[in-house]
Amino acid sequence: MRIIAGKYKGRTVKFPKSNLVRPTTDKNKESIFNFLVNQIDFDGIRVLDIYAGSGSLGLEALSRGASEVHFVEKDFHVSKMLEENINSLNAKNECKIFRMEAIRFSKIKEHEKYNLILADPPFFNYDVHIVVKNILDNNFLEDDGIFLVERSIQTKGKDEEAFQQNYFRKLGDSLIYIFNKEKKLL
Known part of the structure; x- marks a missing residue:
């Protein structure tokens, strides 16, 4: 896996x-x-970057100019590799890792606001x-933020029922859902 564009390109x-980890393919990440x-x-x-895994999506955003990226990853060993990836880019000052479950993180009442939220959970x-x-x-x-969720075509029915909207785009066997602050598809 590689960073596609920006200051860390290549x-x-x-x-x-x-x-425990199913990384977004380079092709899907580029799309x-x-x-x-x-x-x-x-x-x-x-x-x-929720369900961060290796941090590929968040690090891509950092490479493209984001000033700060927060990663949520519950698995200790996976988060250690994420930390290695951050350190290999000398980006420790721009990144923060929350070692906790995504549900617990999403319940925090006092939190930062984000311009972009990326979620790539295990498909099932x-x-x-x-x-x-x-x-x-x-x-x-x-207010102008975007929340992007990558899911499997195999979970389409349950996802569309839970999200109360259709997917935005199909990329191979992945479906992309996009939300804005009003909980609507863009």
């Missing part, structure tokens, strides 16, 4: 060999960021439905 992002670049000015934004993990609701209800997004 740098490798390591990920653990574990069934996601091609869309986002037309929606957001990355310079100086604050980003939240359904706690993301609660996390999306909590984040939107608890006002994690800035």
